[in-house]
Amino acid sequence: MPKILIIEDDTAFSQMLQKFLAKHLFDVTPSYNLKEAKAALDQDNFDLILSDVRLPEGDGVSFLSEIKEKHPQTQVILMTHFAEVKTAVKAMKRGAFDYIAKPFTPERMLEVITNALASDKVRDNIPVSLKRNNGNPLKRDASHLTGTSEASLRLQQYISLVAPTNMSVLLIGESGTGKEVTARSIHKSSSRKGNNFIAVDCGAIPKELTSSEFFGHVKGSFTGAIEDKVGFFEAANGGTLFLDEIGNLSYESQIQLLRAIQERKIKRVGSTGEIDVDVRILAATNEDLIEAVGQGNFREDLFHRLNEFTIELPSLKDRGEDLVLFANFFLEIANTELGKTVKGFSELVKQRMLQYHWPGNLRELKNVVKRGVLFTKGELIQENALPSTLHASNHSDEDQEFSKQKFEKELILRALKQTNFNKSEAAKLLKMTRKTLYNKIKRYQLKV
Numbered sequence: 385m386p387k388i389l390i391i392e393d394d395t396a397f398s399q400m401l402q403k404f405l406a407k408h409l410f411d412v413t414p415s416y417n418l419k420e421a422k423a424a425l426d427q428d429n430f431d432l433i434l435s436d437v438r439l440p441e442g443d444g445v446s447f448l449s450e451i452k453e454k455h456p457q458t459q460v461i462l463m464t465h466f467a468e469v470k471t472a473v474k475a476m477k478r479g480a481f482d483y484i485a486k487p488f489t490p491e492r493m494l495e496v497i498t499n500a501l502a503s504d505k506v507r508d509n510i511p512v513s514l515k516r517n518n519g520n521p522l523k524r525d526a527s528h529l530t531g532t533s534e535a536s537l538r539l540q541q542y543i544s545l546v547a548p549t550n551m552s553v554l555l556i557g558e559s560g561t562g563k564e565v566t567a568r569s570i571h572k573s574s575s576r577k578g579n580n581f582i583a584v585d586c587g588a589i590p591k592e593l594t595s596s597e598f599f600g601h602v603k604g605s606f607t608g609a610i611e612d613k614v615g616f617f618e619a620a621n622g623g624t625l626f627l628d629e630i631g632n633l634s635y636e637s638q639i640q641l642l643r644a645i646q647e648r649k650i651k652r653v654g655s656t657g658e659i660d661v662d663v664r665i666l667a668a669t670n671e672d673l674i675e676a677v678g679q680g681n682f683r684e685d686l687f688h689r690l691n692e693f694t695i696e697l698p699s700l701k702d703r704g705e706d707l708v709l710f711a712n713f714f715l716e717i718a719n720t721e722l723g724k725t726v727k728g729f730s731e732l733v734k735q736r737m738l739q740y741h742w743p744g745n746l747r748e749l750k751n752v753v754k755r756g757v758l759f760t761k762g763e764l765i766q767e768n769a770l771p772s773t774l775h776a777s778n779h780s781d782e783d784q785e786f787s788k789q790k791f792e793k794e795l796i797l798r799a800l801k802q803t804n805f806n807k808s809e810a811a812k813l814l815k816m817t818r819k820t821l822y823n824k825i826k827r828y829q830l831k832v
């Protein structure tokens with residue numbers, strides 16, 4: 385059982401993490417400050433440390449160098465807040481494996497942890513084809529499987545239909561259904577395939593940096609602009625710009641984006657020169673943008689610009705027989721990445737997988753299979769390598785719903801506290817519309 389040390393001063397959040405990780409077969413030790421963390425590290429060897437960036441007596445980034453020096457084998461993942469992504473990137477340069485921005489979903493957390501735990505096993509087993517990505521197979525483009533269910537065939541039909549055109553496409557679907565993979569597939573089947581595909585997580589760009597990130601800047605145009613910078617539009621020139629979580633763009637950023645798309649020209653921040661850009665826009669969302677338009681949070685004109693064609697991604701439970709296909713596909717990927725030769729799944733595991741409702745869709749399946757491979761010594765993945773959420777005794781939807789709700793409730797409370805109970809800001813942080821947030825506050829009977 386991999387050992388994880390949590391360093392998090394927020395007791396409620398830490399407890400929630402502990403429970404969640406224990407359910408997913410990790411041996412978890414909590415610590416609530418640096419002193420406790422150091423004591424735990426002196427006593428035990430950990431495979432992974434999950435640390436908050438901001439701690440009362442110092443920051444996780446400085447502590448990181450100390451950890452890495454004494455325990456080079458231990459992987460470190462930093463938990464940051466929305467606005468601290470830059471700090472986290474710095475931390476990665478100092479040896480952190482990855483960072484995860486709060487609020488995060490349980491699935492995202494598992495993905496990052498599984499990748500981190502797998503990474504040292506990966507290092508010696510990198511296939512030559514992946515070496516061009518600085519030897520980091522985890523950052524390679526996901527390979528694509530089509531599936532044979534009716535829903536998958538329809539999806540493929542839409543992709544083939546729209547790919548050769550220049551139309552903007554809005555990809556709508558639950559988290560983990562494959563929106564980004566679909567966007568890449570559209571790009572690869574278009575005449576733009578020889579040029580860049582630039583993927584942007586609109587939720588991760590601080591509001592004040594949006595212009596510079598999208599349009600670039602010239603040296604000296606603002607504090608921090610120490611050299612000329614190419615923005616996403618220029619980088620994607622001739623190719624495709626994929627805007628993920630589009631609903632998270634601020635209203636001002638939406639105006640700037642619309643202007644650039646309509647005029648096909650941009651200006652770098654601090655420059656007066658216009659630059660022509662030829663970019664195809666693909667956008668993705670897992671929220672109801674029409675509702676956001678209705679509430680005045682998303683511009684209608686931009687919505688229509690982005691939505692020249694809509695593709696709705698099916699959730700995994702609607703892809704029927706594809707589940708087995710995808711599971712075998714992910715098994716092969718995991719075997720290659722981890723240098724293992726697991727042959728398949730036990731009958732019981734197959735049954736469990738078919739019964740489960742997969743709220744995290746393909747991402748969750750991929751995680752479960754990869755973790756299964758990681759934990760398996762024999763030929764077949766057995767039930768004890770599955771997270772407890774898939775076990776028979778945990779199978780009632782009520783149970784699932786309950787833990788999901790608890791997690792969500794906690795995330796909402798944190799976001800509200802973080803934004804001083806400003807519901808619009810909290811909704812943005814949570815990547816949901818204000819109305820959805822209000823409904824959830826009511827449903828969970830939160831006193832705010």
Ligand SMILES: Nc1ncnc2c1ncn2[C@@H]1O[C@H](COP(=O)(O)OP(=O)(O)OP(=O)(O)O)[C@@H](O)[C@H]1O
Nearest residue numbers: 526527528529558559560561562563564565746747
């Ligand atoms: N058709 C596919 N073939 C193989 N792997 C896939 C396919 N679709 C999705 N995946 C895998 O599932 C995971 C989730 O896919 P992706 O990131 O595209 O989903 P998403 O809908 O964009 O998620 P989010 O809404 O959370 O951003 C990825 O690891 C991806 O590699």
